[in-house]
Amino acid sequence: xDEKKYAKLEKEISPKRPLMRNIIFAFLTGGTICLxxxxxxxxxxxxxxxxxxxxxxxxxxxxxxxxxLLTGFGLYKKIAQFGGAGxxxxxxxxxxxVISAAIEHKTEGYVLGVGGNMFKLAGSVILFGxxxxxxxxxxxxxxxxxxxxxx
Amino acid sequence: xxxxxxxxxxxxxxIVATGVTAGPLEKKSQFVDKFDKIYEDERCEAxxxxxxxxxxxxxxxxxxxSKVDSVPSDADFMLIGDxxxxxxxxxxxxxxxxxxxxxxxxxxxxxxxSLLMAALLTETGMSKCAIxxxxxxxxxxxxxxxxxxxxxxxxxxxxxxxxxxAGVAAVxxxxxxxxxxxxxxxxxxxxxxxxxxLNMGAAMAPAAADTLTRHLTGHNKDVKDYDVIMTGDxxxxxxxLYKKLAGNQGIDVTKNFRDAGKEFYGADPSFxxxxxxxxxxxxxxxxxVIDKMRAGDYKRVLLIATGALLSPLxxxxxxxxxxxxxxxxxxxx
Amino acid sequence: MNKVMxxxxxxxxxxxxHIRKLSLVVFAVVxxxxxxxxxxxxxxxxxxxxxxxxxxxxNDKRLTSAVTVFYENDLLTGVTLKTFSRFKKExxxxxxKKKLENSYPELDVTVSADSKIWMxxxxxxxxxxxxxxxxxxxxxxxxxxxxx
Numbered sequence: 267x268d269e270k271k272y273a274k275l276e277k278e279i280s281p282k283r284p285l286m287r288n289i290i291f292a293f294l295t296g297g298t299i300c301l302x303x304x305x306x307x308x309x310x311x312x313x314x315x316x317x318x319x320x321x322x323x324x325x326x327x328x329x330x331x332x333x334x335l336l337t338g339f340g341l342y343k344k345i346a347q348f349g350g351a352g353x354x355x356x357x358x359x360x361x362x363x364v365i366s367a368a369i370e371h372k373t374e375g376y377v378l379g380v381g382g383n384m385f386k387l388a389g390s391v392i393l394f395g396x397x398x399x400x401x402x403x404x405x406x407x408x409x410x411x412x413x414x415x416x417x
Numbered sequence: 418x419x420x421x422x423x424x425x426x427x428x429x430x431x432i433v434a435t436g437v438t439a440g441p442l443e444k445k446s447q448f449v450d451k452f453d454k455i456y457e458d459e460r461c462e463a464x465x466x467x468x469x470x471x472x473x474x475x476x477x478x479x480x481x482x483s484k485v486d487s488v489p490s491d492a493d494f495m496l497i498g499d500x501x502x503x504x505x506x507x508x509x510x511x512x513x514x515x516x517x518x519x520x521x522x523x524x525x526x527x528x529x530x531s532l533l534m535a536a537l538l539t540e541t542g543m544s545k546c547a548i549x550x551x552x553x554x555x556x557x558x559x560x561x562x563x564x565x566x567x568x569x570x571x572x573x574x575x576x577x578x579x580x581x582x583a584g585v586a587a588v589x590x591x592x593x594x595x596x597x598x599x600x601x602x603x604x605x606x607x608x609x610x611x612x613x614x615l616n617m618g619a620a621m622a623p624a625a626a627d628t629l630t631r632h633l634t635g636h637n638k639d640v641k642d643y644d645v646i647m648t649g650d651x652x653x654x655x656x657x658l659y660k661k662l663a664g665n666q667g668i669d670v671t672k673n674f675r676d677a678g679k680e681f682y683g684a685d686p687s688f689x690x691x692x693x694x695x696x697x698x699x700x701x702x703x704x705x706v707i708d709k710m711r712a713g714d715y716k717r718v719l720l721i722a723t724g725a726l727l728s729p730l731x732x733x734x735x736x737x738x739x740x741x742x743x744x745x746x747x748x749x750x
Numbered sequence: 751m752n753k754v755m756x757x758x759x760x761x762x763x764x765x766x767x768h769i770r771k772l773s774l775v776v777f778a779v780v781x782x783x784x785x786x787x788x789x790x791x792x793x794x795x796x797x798x799x800x801x802x803x804x805x806x807x808x809n810d811k812r813l814t815s816a817v818t819v820f821y822e823n824d825l826l827t828g829v830t831l832k833t834f835s836r837f838k839k840e841x842x843x844x845x846x847k848k849k850l851e852n853s854y855p856e857l858d859v860t861v862s863a864d865s866k867i868w869m870x871x872x873x874x875x876x877x878x879x880x881x882x883x884x885x886x887x888x889x890x891x892x893x894x895x896x897x898x
Contacts, residue, residue, distance in 0.1 A: 269610035276611070276619045279657050281574040288571075317866040317893050337567045346569025347687075353569055362569050370565035373465040387568065 288350050295349025299356045303329050326357050333361035338369065363387040420635040422603035429597040430539035432532075432586045432747070435703040436481030438473045439696075440555065440581030446692075447683040451704035452582070453480045459556060459581065470499065470506035470554035471513070477583040478514050478548055485587055487546065492516045494547040496534045497585070498527035500558050500695055507552070516548060524724030525650050526604070527551035528584060528699035529743040535588040536598040536745075545589060550703075552583030553694030562614065562729055575616035577652045577693035580681060584699025586707075593750070596710040601745040602632040606726065608739040614727060618655020618678070618690055620738040621723040625651060626662035628721055628742040633668070636746070640669050644715040647706060648742075649698030649722035650678030652690035677701035698722040710749045717748045789815050793875040795883070796820040802853040803827075812842060817871040821880070824887050825850060825857045828868035839863045862894050 306328050310321040336342040342362045346353045353359055364384055371383040385392065409415050438454040439446070440461075449455065454476055456462075460469035461476075474497060482489060495516035497507045504520045511518035523530040528551040535549035556566050558579040564570055591597055607627050611620035625648050633639065640646065651659050656676040664670045681692035681701060702720050709715045723742040732738065790807055794800045798820055807816040807827070812835040818827045827846070835842060847861040862868075870890055874883060 272609040272623065273611075275661065276616075276658060279661065280616060280619060280654050283573055311866045311869065315889075315893060317896065318864040320893075320896055321866070337569075340567060343567055343569045347571055350571035354571075359569065362567070366565040366567035366569075369567055370560055387564065 291348060292350045292352035295345065295352030296356060297352070299329075299353065299358055302332070303356070329357050330361035333358035334365050337362050337365045342366075360388055360391060363391070422605070422631070423635040424533060424537070424601040424603065425636070426536050426540050426598055426600060428540050429591050429599055429748070429750075430536045430588050431590070431592040431595040431597040432703075432707060433589050433592055433595050434481045434484035434587040435707055436477040436479070436484070436550075436583075436585045437700045437704050438477045438480070438583045439700060440473070442555070443580060443582055443700075445683075445685060445688075446580075446681050448681070448701060448705050451708060452700065453477070466554055466557040466560070467501060467506055468509070470501065470552065470557050471509035473554065473581070473583040474499070474506060474510035474550070474552045474585070475513050477550060477552070477585040478510065478516075481548065481550075481585045481587045485546075485589075487587070489514045489516050492546045492548050492587070493544045494519070494535065494538055496521055496531040496538075496547065496549045497551060498522050498531060498695065499552050499554075500524060500579075501554075501561060506554070506557070523722075523741055523743060524726050525551075525553075525693060525695045525698060526722040526724030526741050526743045527695045528649065528702060529601070529720055529722035529745045530603075532586060532588065532598065532745055533601045533603070533743060535586075536601070539588055539590055542590075547588045548585055549588055550583065550585030551695035551699040553579055553581070553696035555579045555581045555694070558694060562727075572689060573615055574689050575613075575618065575652070575654045576689045577617060577650065577678060577691055578682070578688045579694040580692045580697045580700065582694070582696030582700040584696060584701075584703040586703050594711075596707055596747045596749050599746045599748045600636055601743065602628055602635060604628040604742040604744070605631075606739045606741050608737050610737050612732065612735070612737050614725075614732050614738065616654065616690075617693060617725045617738070618650075618652035619658055620655075620725055621651055621740045621742070622655045622658035622662060624740040624742040625655075625659045625721050625723045626666065628744050629663055629719075630666050630668070632719065632721075632744045632746070638746075640673065643673055643717050643719050645673050645675055645706070646719045646721070647675045647677060647702065649676075649702075649720075649724075650681075650691070650693040651676050651723060652678045652693060654690050655723075656691075677705075695724075706747070710747060713749070715749065717746070720745050720747065790818075791816075791872070791875055792818045792820075794820045795880060796822060796857075798825075798854060798857065803850060806846065806849045806853065810842075810846070815868070817868055817875065819871055819874050819883075819887070820857075821883050821887055823856075823858050824884075824891075825854055825859045826867075826871055826874075826887050826890065827859075827861045828865075828871040829861065829863050830865065830868055831863055836863075860891055860894065864894065867894065 307321045307325040310316045310324050367386045368380050368384045371379040437452045439452045440456055460466055461472045463469040463472050495511055495518040498521040499506050507520050521527055521531050531549035535547035538544040538547050559566055607624040609623045656679050660670040677698050678691040678693050681697055682688040706718055721742050721744045725738050725740050727738045792800050812832055814830045814832055816829045843861050843863050847859055850859045
């Protein structure tokens, strides 16, 4: 049996990824997280002197705090198994990546363990986030200079 | 096919005692009643996962020895292994127990490879009592091979769940009334280009099928000779593939085929394709199968443990997953 | 034994139904609450004529609601936008401000599409005594300027 034949057989027998189910569950999970975020944002706008724009900072912090609790109690991975991308894409997914790595490496000490490994998963998110922001800003700057769009 | 890698034990060493310990989540296993000790804590009350891993192994050794009224100083050899880097849990366990020790690594196939080695040592007459076994600890293994434990990543249906368990057997020269090791087959490393670490069953199935055919032709046996042919941890997907591959070789796969990984957690869908890990095959082979042999339900069994020989580094560098399977034949005279 | 099992299964089934009913209610509430909060309100405490402002705001198709307060030298407007107009929030704010400034050259015009401002302006209208209004308007204006 050669590799190609086996790859074909493997594809036939392995269960397919249920794409539609995953998409719908991701939509529901992501939507629910965003709904919670909206309520948190409304809370900060109603009871504190934050505008819609400035409320985003404390909202993000609060959502990460929720993600921290859920991760610590072992619930976030269950939500993720159900929701897939819906739980990975919002800021809570980023928080989960940082916090889970921090919990995991606590046994190696605070400096080399937690400090050194905290951004093991999230580090690439930060790197490529900053990098793509730079590229987008560069393109926009050039377009503005040529007068195609305005700021 | 030239008969290579075949072992035949004329003195038929016996497995006189077994010790199996498991973590708290393994209470969901349908074989839970047969395990000797279940911990209430994932880390077995130790400080780290790895210490808990070592403790589980130590306790399994002590239980196995105590069943034959022995202490560690009665045992001549200790052949154990696990999946963690440089096998530190096994090393630490061996340090505490204090039996002359060789660490073995065949990934999840260590459960059978260690039994084969113990049988060989016994066959030569140099061992009166050898300890053989393997263990795995979910948290320690997952963190090494995949993501941090609490990280939320959606696993596909083909993914398997590493069990927290340790299984140890005490192997002595032939003793009446105990299952004895008659022959075995050392597997070849088979690599059919599978690269997905979340579908290990598919990677391991060809190795299992290859070892099965080599064992049957090499030892001149037929599937009908066995009461059960049990594989280690192929999982639901891998087990189907393995049966298909074996069926293509003209082997009748309709009866007597079982897979420990598929059966470990029963039909619980939250464990996806089933159980895996060195502890999975060790725990099931040394409880379910040995118990049934001693009760007289099984007269002759073939155990094939499969192992995926990958490291986190190798699959990140895009390498394929080479796999191995070792077979051991037990009889009850 | 069998009876207990049956009862257990029934309880689990009922629990599921309870959650389903509850989620239906939550869904309905969310759906209905989306319809509230439209309209155009104007509160005039100054000597200016507010008809021109109302015309500007009502004729803008991109707005779903607008709340305006005239107080002494200030004209404060909080607006909410249609979903897809929100991407051009700042542009719309600027346009409206220009139009209103043309109509009321002597007033200090502030337009914001921020929902906080919309909320607070609504509260201002409902306020009975006019003592604190000036102060509150000043505060809202400083809030808009805040960046972080």
